[in-house]
Every structure is written in C-alpha cells, then in structure tokens.
Amino acid sequence: xxxxxxxxxxxxxxxxxxxxxxxxxxxxxxxxxxxxxxxxxxxxxxxxxxxxxxxxxxxxxxxxxxxxxxxxxxxxxxxxxxxxxxxxxxxxxxxxxxxxxxxxxxxxxxxxxxxxxxxxxxxxxxxxxxxxxxxxxxxxxxxxxxxxxxxxxxxxxxxxxxxxxxxxxxxxxxxxxxxxxxxxxxxxxxxxxxxxxxxxxxxxxxxxxxxxxxxxxxxxxxxxxxxxxxxxxxxxxxxxxxxxxxxxxxxxxxxxxxxxxxxxxxxxxxxxxxxxxxxxxxxxxxxxxxxxxxxxxxxxxxxxxxxxxxxxxxxxxxxxxxxxxxxxxxxxxxxxxxxxxxxxxxxxxxxxxxxxxxxxxxxxxxxxxxxxxxxxxxxxxxxxxxxxxxxxxxxxxxxxxxxxxxxxxxxxxxxxxxxxxxxxxxxxxxxxxxxxxxxxxxxxxxxxxxxxxxxxxxxxxxxxxxxxxxxxxxxxxxxxxxxxxxxxxxxxxxxxxxxxxxxxxxxxxxxxxxxx
Numbered sequence: 001x002x003x004x005x006x007x008x009x010x011x012x013x014x015x016x017x018x019x020x021x022x023x024x025x026x027x028x029x030x031x032x033x034x035x036x037x038x039x040x041x042x043x044x045x046x047x048x049x050x051x052x053x054x055x056x057x058x059x060x061x062x063x064x065x066x067x068x069x070x071x072x073x074x075x076x077x078x079x080x081x082x083x084x085x086x087x088x089x090x091x092x093x094x095x096x097x098x099x100x101x102x103x104x105x106x107x108x109x110x111x112x113x114x115x116x117x118x119x120x121x122x123x124x125x126x127x128x129x130x131x132x133x134x135x136x137x138x139x140x141x142x143x144x145x146x147x148x149x150x151x152x153x154x155x156x157x158x159x160x161x162x163x164x165x166x167x168x169x170x171x172x173x174x175x176x177x178x179x180x181x182x183x184x185x186x187x188x189x190x191x192x193x194x195x196x197x198x199x200x201x202x203x204x205x206x207x208x209x210x211x212x213x214x215x216x217x218x219x220x221x222x223x224x225x226x227x228x229x230x231x232x233x234x235x236x237x238x239x240x241x242x243x244x245x246x247x248x249x250x251x252x253x254x255x256x257x258x259x260x261x262x263x264x265x266x267x268x269x270x271x272x273x274x275x276x277x278x279x280x281x282x283x284x285x286x287x288x289x290x291x292x293x294x295x296x297x298x299x300x301x302x303x304x305x306x307x308x309x310x311x312x313x314x315x316x317x318x319x320x321x322x323x324x325x326x327x328x329x330x331x332x333x334x335x336x337x338x339x340x341x342x343x344x345x346x347x348x349x350x351x352x353x354x355x356x357x358x359x360x361x362x363x364x365x366x367x368x369x370x371x372x373x374x375x376x377x378x379x380x381x382x383x384x385x386x387x388x389x390x391x392x393x394x395x396x397x398x399x400x401x402x403x404x405x406x407x408x409x410x411x412x413x414x415x416x417x418x419x420x421x422x423x424x425x426x427x428x429x430x431x432x433x434x435x436x437x438x439x440x441x442x443x444x445x446x447x448x449x450x451x452x453x454x455x456x457x458x459x460x461x462x463x464x465x466x467x468x469x470x471x472x473x474x475x476x477x478x479x480x481x482x483x484x485x486x487x488x489x490x491x492x493x494x495x496x497x498x499x500x501x502x503x504x505x506x507x508x509x510x511x512x513x514x515x516x
Contacts, residue, residue, distance in 0.1 A: 005029055006104075008111045008126070010037045012312035013104075015304075018209045021129065022101035028126045030111060030119070037113025038122055041320040045116035048326055049075070049191045056328050057195045057318050058116075066417075079194030080160065086153035086198055087163060089138030094151065096166065098432075099137050101206025102148065103129055103155050105311075106197065112314040115196040116326070124159055124187050131182040132168030133158065135175065143413060144334035144424030147315065148203035151425070156197040161186030192318075200315040201334045207428035208307050208341055212300060214435050215344065218442060219297055220515050221504050222351055223256050225445045226289040227263035228467055229358040230270070232452030234369050235282040237261060237270040240290065252297030255516035257290035262512035268462030269453075283367075285357035292354050296347035297516075303340035310337055334424030335407065341427035342405035348434045349399040352441040356396045359389050359448045368452070370459070375451045385448050388490040392444040395437045402434045443496040446504065450474055451481055466511040473507030474498060 004024070006017045009031040020026035030038075048055045054069040070078050107125045110117045135158040141150025157163035161176035179186055187193075230237065240261040245254045264270055281287060318328045363385055365373040376384025406427040412419040450471045453463045463471075475481070479494040498504060509515055 007031050008034055008104075008108055010034050010112050012112070013108045014311065015209045015212065015307060018101050018104060018206060018311070019213055021104040022097040022206060022210065025100075025132065028104065028107065028129050030122055030126060034111035034113070034122070035119050038111065038117060038119040041113045041116045042118050044320050044324050044326065045192050055318075055326055058191045058326065075191050076189065079189035079191065082194040083153050083156045083160060083189070083197065084162070086149050087157045089141030089150040089154055091139035094137040094139060095432075096134050097210065098203065098207055099134050099151075099155065100129065101210065102137070102151060102203045103135070105202035105206055106152060106155065106200055108311075109200055109202070109314050109316060110196065114314040114319045114321070115316045116192045116320045117196045118190065118193065121159070121187050121189070121193055121197075124184060127182070127184045128158060128179075131178075131184065133175070133178050133182065133184075134166040136164040136166065136172060139429065142203060142425035143411065143418075143421040144201070144204060144338055144426070145332065145421035146317070146414075146418055147199040147201060147332045147334075148425050149198050151203045152198045152200065156194065159187045159197070160189065196316055199317050199332050201310060201332065201337050201424065202315075204334055204337045204341065204424040204428040205307065205310050207432060208303065208337055208344075209311075211341075211344060211428075211431050211435050212304055212307060215296075215300055215348065215438075217502055217505065218435070218438055218499070219256075219293060219300065219351070220259065221446075221499050222293055222355060222442050223259035223289075223515070224263055224466075224470065224504055224508055225355065225442055225449055226256075226286075226293065226358065227260040227464075228449035228453055228470065229362060229445060230260070230282070230286050230289070231264055231267050231464060231467060232269070232362060232368075232371070232449050232456060233282070233286060233358075234269055234456075235286045237264045237267070239282070239287050240264070245290065250291075250294055250298055252299075252301070253290050253294030255297060256293040259512075259515045260290060262515065263466045263508060264464050265466065265512070267464035267467065269456055269464075283357075283361060285354050285361065289354065289358075292350060296351050299343055299347045303344055306336055306340045334422035338407035338422040338424030338427045341424060341431050342403075342407050345399075345427070345431045345434045346403045346405075348431075348438045349396075349403040352396045352399045352438050355441050355445045356389070356392050359385075359392055359445045362448045362452050363389055371452055371455055375448060375455065385451065385490055388444055388447065388492060391492065392441055395441050395444075399434055399437050399441070402430045402437075406430065439500050440492070440496050443499045444492060446470075446474070446499060447479070447481075447490060447492060447495045454481065466508040469507050469511050470504060473503055477503055 005027045135155045137154045142148040158175040165175040240257045373379040374384030374386040406423040
C-alpha cells in the first residue's frame with residue numbers, strides 16, 4: 001500500500017493518520033470491511049424507514065422537532081433541509097487543515113457502520129478529500145453538542161454540490177463547479193444521512209490532535225530554551241540530578257529534567273553560585289523549570305489518552321447497533337474533548353509565563369549576574385531586547401485570557417431540548433491561538449538566551465556543546481543577532497519560524513542524543 005494512502009476501516013483511526021490527511025494531503029481509501037459494514041447498516045435503516053412506526057432521525061424531525069413524523073415522500077427533502085438550515089456559520093474561514101481533519105474524522109465515524117449511511121456517500125467524502133476540495137467553514141456556529149453542527153453542515157453542503165469550497169489551487173468557487181471539474185457526482189441524501197453527516201465531535205477532535213502534535217514539539221523546545229537560560233544566568237545544574245526527580249516521580253518532570261541536563265552537559269557556565277555569595281539558590285523560574293514543563297507534559301499525556309479514545313469512537317445520534325437496533329444516545333456531547341482542550345490552554349499559558357520570567361531575568365542587569373542591561377551591544381545608545389520582552393509579555397497576557405475555560409460555560413439551544421452544551425469547538429479555537437502564541441514566546445526566550453550565551457562566551461566562559469550547536473543552527477537559518485557595531489532589530493519572526501520548524505530540536509539532538 002502507498003505510504004501516502006490512509007485506509008479507513010471500521011475500528012477508528014490514529015492521530016498520525018489524522019495529521020497525514022489534514023496536513024500531508026494523504027489520500028484516503030475505504031477498506032472492504034468498511035464498505036461491507038456500511039451496506040449492512042444501511043439495510044437496517046432502509047427496513048426501519050419502510051415501517052409505519054416513527055424512528056428518530058429516520059422518519060422524524062430533529063431536536064425540538066423530533067415529535068413530527070415525516071412521510072416517505074418528504075424524507076429526502078428533510079435530509080437536504082437539515083444540511084441547508086444548519087449551514088449557518090459566520091465569521092472568518094477556518095483553516096484548511098482543520099476542515100480536512102474534520103471531514104476525515106466524520107468519514108471515520110461513517111465508515112464504522114454505526115451511522116446507516118450508504119457506501120456511496122462515504123466514497124464521495126473520500127473523493128472530495130482526495131481531490132483537494134475544502135469546504136468553506138466559518139469560525140462561529142458550533143456549541144460542541146449535537147456535534148460541531150454548523151461546521152459539519154458546511155462540509156455536507158459541499159457533498160451535495162452546494163455552497164462554496166476551495167479548490168486545490170486555493171481558489172474559492174461554487175462547490176458544484178469544483179465537484180464537476182473533478183468528476184465527482186453530488187450526493188442525493190436519503191433517510192438519516194443528512195443527520196449522520198452533522199452529528200459529531202470531529203472539528204474539536206481534529207484540532208485537539210493537531211494541538212497535541214504541536215505542543216509535544218514545543219515542550220521539547222521549551223526544555224532546551226530553559227536550559228540555555230539557566231546556563232546564561234550561571235545557574236546550577238545540580239537541581240536537574242536524576243535522584244532529585246526520582247523522589248517525586250512525575251514522568252514529565254523527570255523527562256524535562258533529563259532533557260535540560262543533556263543540553264547542559266559539558267558547560268563551563270553552570271555551578272557558579274560560589275562566585276556570587278548572596279545567591280544561594282536560583283530563582284523559581286530557573287530552578288523549577290522541570291516541574292512546570294513536566295506537569296505540562298503529563299497533561300499532554302492525559303489529553304492524548306482522551307484523543308485516542310475519541311479516535312476509536314463512533315459518534316452519532318441515533319446509532320445503528322450490531323443487533324439491528326437504532327438507538328438515540330448522548331455520545332455527541334463534547335465534554336470529554338472540551339475539558340482537555342481547556343486544560344491544554346491552561347498549561348500552555350503557564351509554560352509561556354515561566355519562559356517570560358526567565359527572559360526578563362536575562363535582561364535585568366540587577367539579576368543577570370554580569371550581563372549588560374537588556375543584552376544591548378551599547379546600553380543607552382540602543383535598547384537591546386527591551387521591547388522584545390514587551391512583545392513576549394503581551395503574548396503571555398493574552399495566553400492567560402485564553403486559559404479561561406470555555407467548557408465551564410453552557411448556553412441552551414433548540415427550544416431547551418439541547419439545554420447543556422460543551423462549547424468544545426470554542427475551546428479548540430482558542431487553543432489554536434494559544435499554541436501559536438506559545439511558539440512565539442519560546443522563540444523570544446531562545447533569541448534572548450542564545451544572545452546571552454554568546455556574551456558569556458565573549459567573557460571567556462565555555463558554553464555547552466549543545467548550546468553552541470543551537471546558536472550555530474539559528475544563525476545558519478538566517479536568524480540574525482546583534483552585531484558589534486550596530487544593533488539589528490530583533491529577528492523574532494525568523495526565530496519563531498525556526499522553533500516551529502523543529503530545527504532547534506534537530507540542532508541539539510546530534511549532541512545530546514534523542515530528547516523526550
């Protein structure tokens with residue numbers, strides 16, 4: 001099988017597959033087992049549709065309108081209408097990778113055989129993904145309960161050949177034109193299919209999966225920058241000793257301490273407390289970096305278990321059970337996903353906060369132990385990195401606002417039928433902003449810490465080999481630092497790109513060995 005093809009079966013999917021489709025444009029195929037399961041479940045739905053007794057989602061209205069029995073001649077119109085009426089999103093467009101993740105995860109649930117959707121509908125979903133067609137989905141419209149309704153509705157609208165979508169060339173056109181250009185026939189929805197395309201946690205789950213991947217990389221980068229700051233501040237690496245962390249055996253804490261110790265191996269800057277009598281211990285932001293970074297790592301691990309469970313789930317209402325029953329349920333409620341999305345925003349805010357405190361310490365001549373004010377080349381003539389820290393502080397302040405949980409809120413909808421919602425989509429949207437901001441915050445600390453380490457080297461001290469490797473890679477990537485004759489504007493955007501690309505980790509691992 002082509003390594004760039006993801007096969008969708010009946011038993012869920014993996015985070016790696018989500019990212020491959022969302023970010024790597026991997027092709028999607030339905031397994032033979034999935035096609036068989038789809039056909040079998042559809043037979044059950046068709047049999048129920050033929051009976052006079054009303055079945056929710058098959059022969060009734062939806063939500064607060066579920067009490068109305070819909071006659072057979074109106075059911076196709078009912079399915080079209082639910083998609084059209086629910087495609088009520090507003091605001092800016094959602095990112096392409098989010099929409100692709102959302103569509104792929106909805107296909108994952110459809111392929112489970114628990115939704116009653118026909119195989120040809122599932123195949124059309126795969127065809128749209130493979131053609132690089134991305135429905136236009138808007139920022140606002142999901143309460144995270146009864147699924148990400150408006151976002152999924154805009155995707156379903158594209159399957160029907162309606163609404164707008166972005167083609168593989170990045171141009172937004174009517175969806176019908178794009179489908180025709182790629183030889184894809186719009187679907188004609190039948191009983192239950194409109195509802196089945198809308199009723200899932202796919203948007204918030206897709207954003208959780210991608211945030212976890214980004215945060216894992218950022219946490220490793222943050223361990224490296226914390227080590228660089230400790231080194232530049234002439235701190236002690238004794239607090240990173242494995243035996244200290246073994247007596248408080250949080251896995252993340254031990255991993256972060258080990259990462260920092262590896263980065264500092266061979267440094268001639270650490271352990272200089274004896275040269276500065278008033279300083280018995282390093283400040284908390286330096287000494288407790290493994291505890292804070294590590295607690296964040298453990299939170300990522302918990303969030304990943306929730307994501308894995310949701311990736312193995314079939315989220316729809318009603319669902320087709322193996323014994324032939326079609327039952328209503330509440331599995332569409334986004335609470336499990338919403339909680340961890342909010343939790344990740346909290347730990348990201350705290351990681352940004354402690355990084356900013358170390359940056360501020362590097363810039364303050366009263367606390368930096370011999371570094372020039374604001375790490376300036378000529379203090380007074382230039383301001384050094386003074387305003388770089390302002391930028392970092394502004395980002396940290398926003399991170400604290402983003403840490404306020406969305407999932408603690410609920411707002412009733414559907415005439416009080418849907419009277420408690422998760423707000424998981426909102427939690428996911430703000431987490432994406434928090435992840436972006438955290439990368440910028442880590443980049444500012446990296447920029448300041450490498451500048452400070454270079455100044456220590458100019459004072460005759462010997463930095464750790466990993467620190468020198470990081471500095472060399474930073475400069476090779478075009479991230480300019482201050483020069484001896486003039487001070488360049490801080491190249492923070494380039495430092496941000498360097499951190500996001502994974503080049504920082506790649507630069508030090510040949511020296512340190514694999515980092516956690």
